[in-house]
Amino acid sequence: MIVDSSPGTSPSPELVQLLTPEGERVEHPEYSIELSPQEYRGLYRDLVLVRRVDAEAVALQRQGELGIWASLLGQEAAQVGAGRAMGPNDYAFPTYREHGVAWCRGVDPLNLLGLFRGVNHGGWDPNEHNFHLYTIVIGAQTLHAVGYAMGMQRDGSGAAVLAFFGDGATSQGDVNEAFNFAGVYNAPVVFFCQNNQWAISEPLERQTRAPLYRRASGFGFPGVRVDGNDVLACLAVTREALDYAREGNGPILIEAFTYRMGAHTTSDDPSRYRLQSELEAWKLKDPIERYKRFLIKNSLADSDFFAEVDAESERLARHMRDGCRALPDPEPLSLFDHVYAEGHPLVDEERAQFAAYLSADVDATAERGEG
Ligand SMILES: Cc1ncc(C[n+]2csc(CCOP(=O)(O)OP(=O)(O)O)c2C)c(N)n1
Ligand SMILES: [Mg+2]
Numbered sequence: 001m002i003v004d005s006s007p008g009t010s011p012s013p014e015l016v017q018l019l020t021p022e023g024e025r026v027e028h029p030e031y032s033i034e035l036s037p038q039e040y041r042g043l044y045r046d047l048v049l050v051r052r053v054d055a056e057a058v059a060l061q062r063q064g065e066l067g068i069w070a071s072l073l074g075q076e077a078a079q080v081g082a083g084r085a086m087g088p089n090d091y092a093f094p095t096y097r098e099h100g101v102a103w104c105r106g107v108d109p110l111n112l113l114g115l116f117r118g119v120n121h122g123g124w125d126p127n128e129h130n131f132h133l134y135t136i137v138i139g140a141q142t143l144h145a146v147g148y149a150m151g152m153q154r155d156g157s158g159a160a161v162l163a164f165f166g167d168g169a170t171s172q173g174d175v176n177e178a179f180n181f182a183g184v185y186n187a188p189v190v191f192f193c194q195n196n197q198w199a200i201s202e203p204l205e206r207q208t209r210a211p212l213y214r215r216a217s218g219f220g221f222p223g224v225r226v227d228g229n230d231v232l233a234c235l236a237v238t239r240e241a242l243d244y245a246r247e248g249n250g251p252i253l254i255e256a257f258t259y260r261m262g263a264h265t266t267s268d269d270p271s272r273y274r275l276q277s278e279l280e281a282w283k284l285k286d287p288i289e290r291y292k293r294f295l296i297k298n299s300l301a302d303s304d305f306f307a308e309v310d311a312e313s314e315r316l317a318r319h320m321r322d323g324c325r326a327l328p329d330p331e332p333l334s335l336f337d338h339v340y341a342e343g344h345p346l347v348d349e350e351r352a353q354f355a356a357y358l359s360a361d362v363d364a365t366a367e368r369g370e371g
Contacts, residue, residue: 015225015257018232021285023293025232033236040300043231045309046080047288050100052313053109056320057099057116061266065324066116070097074229074261077287078194080104081234082162082256085242089159091130091152093145097194098134098164105131109316110323119327121338139165139172142191146182149189149245160188160245162238168199170215171207179219179251186250190241191216193253194228196260201273216253228258229287259285332358 016031035043054072061069072079075097083104086092092101099112107124115123115134122133132148135141145163152159169175170193182189195212197204208215216223226237234256241252259282263270295301336351 015227016233016237017227017230018236019227019230019290019294021229021290023290023297025294025298028233028236031233031236031240033232033239037300040295041305043080043084043235044288044291044295044301045312046084046100046103047076047231047291048309048313049316050076050080050103051288052317053099053103053112053320056317057109057113058262058266060113060321060324061116066113066266067118068265068267069116070265071260071262072097072099074259074282074287075194075196076100077231077291078192078228078234078256078258081231081236082164082192082238082254085235085238086130086162087159087242089130089157090162090242091132091145091148091159092162092164093132093141093148094134094164095138095141095166095169096134096136097166101162101164102129102131105129107131109320110327113320113324114327117324117327119330121330121335139169139174139178141165142169142175142178143181146178146185146187146189146251149182149187150185153186153188158246160190160242162190162192162242164192164194166199167193167195167197167204167207167212168202169193170212171199179215179221179253182251183219183221186248188245188248189251190238190245191251191253192238193255194258195255196228196258198260198264198270198274200264200268201270203274211255213253213255216251219251221251221253223253223255225255225257228256229285229290231287231291258287 016028018026018028018031018033020026051073057066057069058071060066079098079100083101086104092105094101099109102112103109107129111123114120124131126132132141132144142163142165145161149161152161165175179191181187193212195204199207211225213223213225224237226233228234237254241254244252261279261282333351333355336347339347
């Protein structure tokens with residue numbers, strides 16, 4: 001008979017939770033958190049504004065202002081908890097859905113809109129915010145993250161990398177190679193998997209037979225599962241994990257157990273492949289509602305505060321709507337600007353060809369008297 005002797009194979013994996021869905025504060029033996037009233041309120045503000053950024057972007061896409069948008073609805077706590085756990089010198093490698101982490105790193109939401117509107121080729125300077133560009137190729141950024149972390153390790157920077165990816169990405173070779181490299185080289189990287197239960201239309205049971213956090217043990221590092229709809233637990237666990245990585249202990253995997261409440265992207269219709277009842281069940285665990293209940297129960301915020309956040313949310317939405325429509329179309333030749341850090345003969349040649357094409361086009365238009 002085969003006996004599985006690997007650690008962490010208990011039938012019901014433990015979920016780190018500091019806040020129940022009803023907003024009750026609970027203690028956990030390993031993870032604790034004590035914030036000032038202002039910090040507690042700050043997390044609520046983040047959650048609400050990030051949800052607004054997302055809702056506004058979905059609306060702009062529906063009005064034809066964006067080509068596509070990947071909604072983070074339901075994943076605000078996972079992203080704000082992880083994003084606010086980072087220190088100024090830590091570096092994040094996102095997928096295409098980490099708008100909440102972008103927010104925490106100080107990236108203006110208009111930069112995100114520019115990318116999804118197709119008027120820029122990236123959106124922001126990664127080094128300005130220690131927030132890498134979005135990566136659409138599933139899992140690829142985990143390898144970039146490990147390489148970057150190994151560089152930090154060699155530079156003795158004392159900081160760590162936070163690498164984001166989804167449940168579906170865990171089936172990619174890249175992610176498993178990243179785990180192995182990180183483990184073998186003891187890289188200071190925290191792998192943050194947002195298990196939102198779906199990879200487009202593929203449910204979790206088609207990605208894995210074992211809970212995702214347990215993958216880590218096969219690569220020789222710890223894995224933790226946290227309630228991804230609990231911002232306090234996500235903050236506490238990610239803080240600990242980043243400290244652990246910074247102290248030279250090597251990588252760690254966090255599985256934030258959450259739910260994608262919206263469509264995969266604005267091009268998707270989830271009613272084709274999942275039951276409405278599943279969404280209804282997860283709505284009861286809404287990350288913002290539970291946190292608001294916690295604040296009220298503990299007299300950490302009053303109605304003036306909530307009204308202030310609502311007003312700020314309206315101002316942010318206006319900034320996004322007006323700013324998005326005013327984004328300039330790019331200069332066509334700028335396409336070639338950042339292909340390489342320095343010049344490259346082939347790129348120079350292609351730029352010259354494209355410039356000739358553009359001016360020929362202008363000449364032809366002028367000839368037809370349309371100019
Ligand atoms: C290498 C690669 N294969 C396939 C795709 C198409 N694709 C885009 S998103 C996606 C699902 C990703 O699911 P998950 O990792 O769970 O992230 P989520 O979208 O749920 O945040 C797939 C297969 C891609 N972008 N890159
Ligand atoms: Mg997913």
